[in-house]
Amino acid sequence: MSNGLIISISGPSGVGKGTIIAKLREMIPDFGQSISVTSRDPRGQEKDGVEYYFRSKEEFEKLIAEGEIIEYDVYVGNYYGTPLSPLLTMSGKGQDVLLDLTVAGSLALKEKFEETVTIFLLPPSLKELRSRLIGRGTESEELVDKRMAQAKKEIENAPEFDYVVTNDTVEQAAGEIAAIVAAEHARFVRRSKEVDSLLSE
Amino acid sequence: MSNGLIISISGPSGVGKGTIIAKLREMIPDFGQSISVTSRDPRGQEKDGVEYYFRSKEEFEKLIAEGEIIEYDVYVGNYYGTPLSPLLTMSGKGQDVLLDLTVAGSLALKEKFEETVTIFLLPPSLKELRSRLIGRGTESEELVDKRMAQAKKEIENAPEFDYVVTNDTVEQAAGEIAAIVAAEHARFVRRSKEVDSLLSE
Numbered sequence: 001m002s003n004g005l006i007i008s009i010s011g012p013s014g015v016g017k018g019t020i021i022a023k024l025r026e027m028i029p030d031f032g033q034s035i036s037v038t039s040r041d042p043r044g045q046e047k048d049g050v051e052y053y054f055r056s057k058e059e060f061e062k063l064i065a066e067g068e069i070i071e072y073d074v075y076v077g078n079y080y081g082t083p084l085s086p087l088l089t090m091s092g093k094g095q096d097v098l099l100d101l102t103v104a105g106s107l108a109l110k111e112k113f114e115e116t117v118t119i120f121l122l123p124p125s126l127k128e129l130r131s132r133l134i135g136r137g138t139e140s141e142e143l144v145d146k147r148m149a150q151a152k153k154e155i156e157n158a159p160e161f162d163y164v165v166t167n168d169t170v171e172q173a174a175g176e177i178a179a180i181v182a183a184e185h186a187r188f189v190r191r192s193k194e195v196d197s198l199l200s201e
Numbered sequence: 202m203s204n205g206l207i208i209s210i211s212g213p214s215g216v217g218k219g220t221i222i223a224k225l226r227e228m229i230p231d232f233g234q235s236i237s238v239t240s241r242d243p244r245g246q247e248k249d250g251v252e253y254y255f256r257s258k259e260e261f262e263k264l265i266a267e268g269e270i271i272e273y274d275v276y277v278g279n280y281y282g283t284p285l286s287p288l289l290t291m292s293g294k295g296q297d298v299l300l301d302l303t304v305a306g307s308l309a310l311k312e313k314f315e316e317t318v319t320i321f322l323l324p325p326s327l328k329e330l331r332s333r334l335i336g337r338g339t340e341s342e343e344l345v346d347k348r349m350a351q352a353k354k355e356i357e358n359a360p361e362f363d364y365v366v367t368n369d370t371v372e373q374a375a376g377e378i379a380a381i382v383a384a385e386h387a388r389f390v391r392r393s394k395e396v397d398s399l400l401s402e
Contacts, residue, residue: 119387122395126402155400163384164392176387183364183384186320186377191365194323199356201327 002190004032004091006113007181008099010106011121012151014133016167020121021100023174028181032090032097037063040078053083067112071105084112096181103154106161117184119177120161124168126151203391205233205292207314208382209300211307212322213352215334217368221322222301224375229382233291233298238264241279254284268313272306285313297382304355307362318385320378321362325369327352 011017025031037053039060048054055063060079063069072081082105090097101109103120110116123129129151133144158164163180167173184190212218226232238254240261249255256264261280264270273282283306291298302310307319324330330352334345359365364381368374385391 120389122399126399152400155396158396159389159393161389163387164389164396165387166392166395176383179380179383180387182377182380186364186366186381188321188360188362188365191367192360194367195356195359195365198323198327199353 002094002193003115004093004095004097005117005181005184005190006087006091006097006099006109006115007117007119007177007184008101008106008109009119009121009177010101010103010154010161011167012103012123012129012154013147014129014136014151015121015123016132016170016173017100017121019170020167020173020177021098023170024098024177027174027178028096030096032095034082034087034097034099036080037069037083038078038080040076040080053086070109070112071102084109088113103157107157110160117163117180118161119163119165119180120155120158121173122155122158122164122166123151124166203295203394204316205294205296205298206318206382206385206391207288207292207298207300207310207316208318208320208378208385209302209307209310210320210322210378211302211304211355211362212368213304213324213330213355214348215330215337215352216322216324217333217371217374218301218322220371221368221374221378222299224371225299225378228375228379229297231297233288233296235283235288235298235300237281238270238284239279239281241277241281254287271310271313272303285310289314304358308358311361318364318381319362320364320366320381321356321359322374323356323359323365323367324352325367 009017009021035049035053037055037060039055039057042054046052057079060081063083064072068084069081070084072079082101087097106118110118126148130144130148133139133147165173165176210218210222236250236254238256238261240256240258243255247253258280261282264284265273269285270282271285273280283302288298311317311319327349331345331349334340334348366374366377
């Protein structure tokens, strides 16, 4: 059995990443999912390692220092982050893992774990991205301008990614990503054991 | 517009390459096809550049010497070969080209043109390959043994290929190759112009 793939998807705000990832999980239900680490306290029935990995602030900061946190954010005074080692464990068991990361997060993960398959989601055009951001109806013109400037900066990082998928429609983009997953499984480097076992018959 | 892909498929005799390629051409009808060069004379209505490129023996030998022939064979005293430059022309026009080459031919093409996407077709097992060869009913046991020895030698070259696809069923193998084609189109190196044009909007 060969290792599972670690696939990370990034793209500018408004590109439709969440919808595409939801569609992909529907198409390929056995993708593994990353569980975040947080420094907030568990609520109600929440269990460690199910909804979140619950760690103290000090423990979280130690994980950051150890390079174990791919990316993190601070929200209402608490840390929320994506830990590396559970991904490597899932991959080691032959499980493919699909990750929703920021552009910086994907690049950080690729640096830590070179075999990561990184996919950049592109809008059909900047004009279309702007009209999607306006269409949300929740953001002021000033905020839309700010997001557009941020989007351009992020798109400049596309050359660091393995693949670029344009989100013309959800079905087409999710279909292309599913094709990338199938193709990556067929790379010789991931099938060398099958070749060896065939030759040793 | 970016260049078309040059995809070459190889595998041991009996692996089912012809059937899979036929299936692929049915699934993706706009694949370009390589036209062979031959030193035999045109027959009936055959036209140069349609059924074959017709060249004299001396011209063919010159093409070999110039490195223009990817692979060739001699049949009833005449040369038959796969020329390189028409593939590069088709690719330059944005057309994907699908090639059926020997293992040695794929490796030679990859050396001449590094961007070639090379796919090795593997039987599900050597036992299965043997029974497919026997199933043809046209080959003596001695010839089957010879082909099996040849198959093992060829499979040892699989590590030189980009992808390895196991032919469990025609549909699955053709589907995996179609996924490889879609994924290769999504590689950043082939989409860099789209990213540039988006940024220059």
